[in-house]
Structure formats: C-alpha cells, structure tokens
Amino acid sequence: MEQFPQFKPEMKKTHTLLMPQMCAYHFRMIRNLLVRQGYKVELLETTGPQIAQEGLKYVHNDTCYPALLVIGQMIDALKSGKYDPDHTALIITQTGGGCRASNYIYLLRHALKSAGFGQVPVASINFSGLEKGSGFSMTPKMMLQLISAVYYGDLLMLLRNQTAPYETDPGRSDSLCDKWVERLSVQLAGMRGLFPGGMKKNFEDMAADFAAVPVCRVPRVKVGVVGEIYVKYAPLGNNGLQKFLESEGCEVCMPGLLGFLLYCVCNGWIDVELYGGSRGKALGMRALTDLLCRQEEKMHGIARQHGFWAPSPFLHTKALGEKIIGQGSKMGEGWLLPAEMMELCDSGFLNIVCAQPFGCLPNHIVGKGMVSKIRKIYPDSNIVAVDYDPGATKVNQENRIKLMLAVAREKLEQQLSPAADPQPEEPLREPSAASSM
Ligand code: SF4
Structure with a gap:
C-alpha cells in the first residue's frame, strides 16, 4: 500500500x-x-x-x-x-x-x-x-466544542439572515456576527458555553442583540437554499449564491449544519431498524438524537421569543421527508435534502434553490429527482435545481435563478395587491436597551 x-x-x-x-x-x-x-x-x-x-x-x-x-x-x-x-x-x-x-x-x-x-x-x-x-x-472535549460551534454557527446564520436584508444601518448584523464569533470562540476554548445553562444564556444574549438592530421590514422574496453540503454553504462552491440572492433583494434561509449532524446520528439507529445490528448502538444513537434535538428546540424557542422565525423541530422535518422518500436513502445528503425542502415549503419558504454539484449522483436523485413529488404536495412551490460544475458559467446559473425569482416576485406582488389580505409594513424598530453591541 x-x-x-x-x-x-x-x-x-x-x-x-x-x-x-x-x-x-x-x-x-x-x-x-x-x-x-x-x-x-x-x-x-x-x-x-x-x-x-x-x-x-x-x-x-x-x-x-x-x-x-x-x-x-x-x-x-x-x-x-x-x-x-x-x-x-x-x-x-x-x-x-x-x-x-x-x-x-x-x-x-x-x-x-x-x-x-x-x-x-x-x-x-x-x-x-x-x-x-x-x-x-478527535478528543471528547474537542467533539463537545465542535458540536457547540455547530449550534452557535446555526443560530448566527438564522438571526443574521433575518436581520441583514432589513437593517437600516447596513453592516450592523455582520458586525454582530463577527463580535459573537470572537466571543464564542474564547468561551468554547475555555470550556464555557458548552452545556445547557451556558448555551441558553448565550442563545438569549445573541437573539437579544439581533432583535435590537433597527430594521424596516419591507416585503421581500424569501428563498430557501438546500443542496449538497459543500455547494450549499461554500461561496466558492456556489459562486457566492447568498450574496447574489441578497443583491436581488431576497431574504435567504439556509437550513443549518445541525440538521446534517442529526441526519448522520439518526442514520445510526435507522440502519439497525432497517437492516438489523446492535440494539445497544441503536439505543445510544436514539438517546443522542433526543439530546441534540432538545437543545435545538431550546435554541429555536429562544429565537422565536425574540420575534424571529425558526424551523420546526428536526424530527418533524424528518417525518415530512418520510412522506416522499424512504429513510434508507442515505448516500450524499440522502433523505435530509428532500426533508429540508418539504420543511421549507411547510414553513412558507416556497421559493427554493437546490444547489447540486457536478458528479454527485446521490444528490441529483434526492434533490432534483424529488422536485416533482414536492410540487404535488405543495403546488405553489417554486424550486430551481442549479448545477455547479467547472464548465457552467456564473451568468448561466444566475439566469436560471433569476427566472425563479421572477415567478416569486409576481406571486409576492399578488399577495400584496389590495385585493389580497392586507400586509402591513412593519415600522422602524428602535434598538432596545438589551443590545450589547
Ligand atoms: S457524490 Fe461527491 S459531491 Fe455527492 S455527496 Fe458524495 S462526495 Fe459529495
């Protein structure tokens, strides 16, 4: 060798x-x-x-x-x-x-x-x-630190994405993210903010900070982004997708990395249910799933208390996915990818970009391959599957997304037209005393 x-x-x-x-x-x-x-x-x-x-x-x-x-x-x-x-x-x-x-x-x-x-x-x-x-x-200590970083990173992403497109003082949300990344890194390195009590306090302070950013909630097209893990998140992989969507006036919703972690943990007990194996391992993985989900719910609950939208519990997302795909499908993003699309549609994010890399057969099956099934359940869903590969030009990818956005804007205008239910514009929100910026 x-x-x-x-x-x-x-x-x-x-x-x-x-x-x-x-x-x-x-x-x-x-x-x-x-x-x-x-x-x-x-x-x-x-x-x-x-x-x-x-x-x-x-x-x-x-x-x-x-x-x-x-x-x-x-x-x-x-x-x-x-x-x-x-x-x-x-x-x-x-x-x-x-x-x-x-x-x-x-x-x-x-x-x-x-x-x-x-x-x-x-x-x-x-x-x-x-x-x-x-x-x-990978020591147990490091594992704990990394898992905590996943929760905190997800919460920052959730809060920032719902604040930055509406802020009246551009750049405020990004500065808050920088501040929290530094503060949390120090805490985690010192073994603080890793356990439920410390995490709860941080979640509350983070949500309060973002809730205090002055915003003007003009109606914007909301776009969910799903896909293969690298091209979904990495600007290098998706040609700066988030920046592009925000430059088009959209609010972006990217399901968090915790979902992927939970998907991997769940597969540990799903495998035993489907194919047999160690009952002890399955019980351990189930217990870990419950533990991670409890913390997820606390985090989302705190975000909601501060006026932010948060996704439904992971196990609900998983159950939504089960309506259209078997849980044995676990190559690439497997059942998680269609489950995230279902959850986005269920939460009102009907416009979705499904980012797929060249050479990724599993995600073409569970991504693009699931779109027609999702449309049957959510006829108003507006999903575009975009391929990322060395030969595809950025202009080509953005043009495909612009077509999806044109449909999304038309729908938003219809919802806002006087004939539709009135959608009052939210007034400017003044910073609260809770801001620690
Ligand atoms: S096939 Fe390649 S791109 Fe697709 S999920 Fe597997 S490693 Fe990632």
Whole structure:
C-alpha cells in the first residue's frame, strides 16, 4: 500500500495548517478553537476560476465538484509561494458518507504528489473515526466544542439572515456576527458555553442583540437554499449564491449544519431498524438524537421569543421527508435534502434553490429527482435545481435563478395587491436597551 506523510503531533509547532472554508461562522469558530489549542491554522477563503482549473489538472474530471474545488484551492495556495511546503500541512473535514465523501483525503494525497507537494501531510477532522493515525485526534472535549460551534454557527446564520436584508444601518448584523464569533470562540476554548445553562444564556444574549438592530421590514422574496453540503454553504462552491440572492433583494434561509449532524446520528439507529445490528448502538444513537434535538428546540424557542422565525423541530422535518422518500436513502445528503425542502415549503419558504454539484449522483436523485413529488404536495412551490460544475458559467446559473425569482416576485406582488389580505409594513424598530453591541 502506498505510503503518504502523516501529520504528526509534533508538527503542531512547526507546520501551518491550511483549512478550506465552508460555513462562514462555524468554520471561523473551529479555526479559532484550533489556534487556541496551539495549532497554526489559516482558513482558505480564496475564490476565482483558477481554483477549479488547478483542481482539474490533478484529479480526474469526473470527480465530484466539491473535491475538485477543495483540492484545487489547496494546491493553488501551495503554489502561491505564501507557504513553505516543508512546513505546511492540510486539514479537511470529512463526513464519512458511503459515496465518494470518504475518499477525498486519498484524492488529495495523490493530487499533492502529482503537483510536486508529496511531502505535505494531510489531517482529517471527522466524527466517523476516519484517518485514525493522522496525528490529529478527535478528543471528547474537542467533539463537545465542535458540536457547540455547530449550534452557535446555526443560530448566527438564522438571526443574521433575518436581520441583514432589513437593517437600516447596513453592516450592523455582520458586525454582530463577527463580535459573537470572537466571543464564542474564547468561551468554547475555555470550556464555557458548552452545556445547557451556558448555551441558553448565550442563545438569549445573541437573539437579544439581533432583535435590537433597527430594521424596516419591507416585503421581500424569501428563498430557501438546500443542496449538497459543500455547494450549499461554500461561496466558492456556489459562486457566492447568498450574496447574489441578497443583491436581488431576497431574504435567504439556509437550513443549518445541525440538521446534517442529526441526519448522520439518526442514520445510526435507522440502519439497525432497517437492516438489523446492535440494539445497544441503536439505543445510544436514539438517546443522542433526543439530546441534540432538545437543545435545538431550546435554541429555536429562544429565537422565536425574540420575534424571529425558526424551523420546526428536526424530527418533524424528518417525518415530512418520510412522506416522499424512504429513510434508507442515505448516500450524499440522502433523505435530509428532500426533508429540508418539504420543511421549507411547510414553513412558507416556497421559493427554493437546490444547489447540486457536478458528479454527485446521490444528490441529483434526492434533490432534483424529488422536485416533482414536492410540487404535488405543495403546488405553489417554486424550486430551481442549479448545477455547479467547472464548465457552467456564473451568468448561466444566475439566469436560471433569476427566472425563479421572477415567478416569486409576481406571486409576492399578488399577495400584496389590495385585493389580497392586507400586509402591513412593519415600522422602524428602535434598538432596545438589551443590545450589547
Ligand atoms: S455527496 Fe455527492 S459531491 Fe459529495 S462526495 Fe458524495 S457524490 Fe461527491
């Protein structure tokens, strides 16, 4: 078997770790946590067409687009001359799915070798026990910190997305996000804000901060975004989808990363129900599901108390998905993707962009493949499946989305017309004393 350099614990002091960005707030907190543990970490936030081209040089062109981008971005960084390859290591997050998601690290190692960076070690962050000998071990403490970062990142995303498009002082919500990312990183590194009491206090303070931002709630088209995990969240993967939708005057709703975590945990007991296996493991996974869901409900409940919309409980989303897809479907985003689309429609987010990467058969089946079933249940749903691949132009993707938005605007105007039920415009909201900005 071919040998590749491993990331060794002593490299913590000598190497800079390069980590690709995916979810803005979550990954910034993870980076900060690693830095506080003594690692030198840089989040790669580079964009541009050269990244996909770099990826195409070193991985087969039928490889999934997220792998192509992540590998291209890392090689692009190494070639930039900014980093000493003898003192640089790469770190990637792995979901450990049954499709090609477990192979990214091998693809990356081969690509590094072909690009002349064979000496660069690769470490993996994952919850599924992959790459145990990589020198980067996932301790229970780290797991707790990462799970907490998922809750906090999701709440920041939820609050920011409902505030930023309406704020009267542009940039206020983004500054609040920056402030909270820093504050939470310090807390998590110090083992604070990890348990229910500390989390509740943070959730309340965060929601109060965002509720205090002055806003003018003019009617806007609301758009849900779902898809394969990387192209859904990463601006590099979806050509800045969120920014584009906001520039078109929309409010964006991105279901959180916690949903994906819960989907992975639920699959642990669904597998036993469907195919047999250890009852003990199934019971443990069910208990973990309940624990994570209880905290999710608390977080959403606090957001609602402060006047924000929050998604329905995860198990309700799961049940909605069961109406159209079997729970044994778990390659890629599996049953979660159609369940999230159902939940968005159920919550009134009828306009949806389903972001799908090139080369991702599972998500084409559970994404685009489910749209007609969803339309039968929600005839007013307005869903566009957009493919992201190195050959597709941004203009082409945005034109497809603009067509969906044209329909959405027409519907919004109909709802707002005098013949429809009156929709009073919300007055300017003044900041409350609760603001800690
Ligand atoms: S989910 Fe799709 S894009 Fe992601 S690894 Fe699997 S096949 Fe590739």
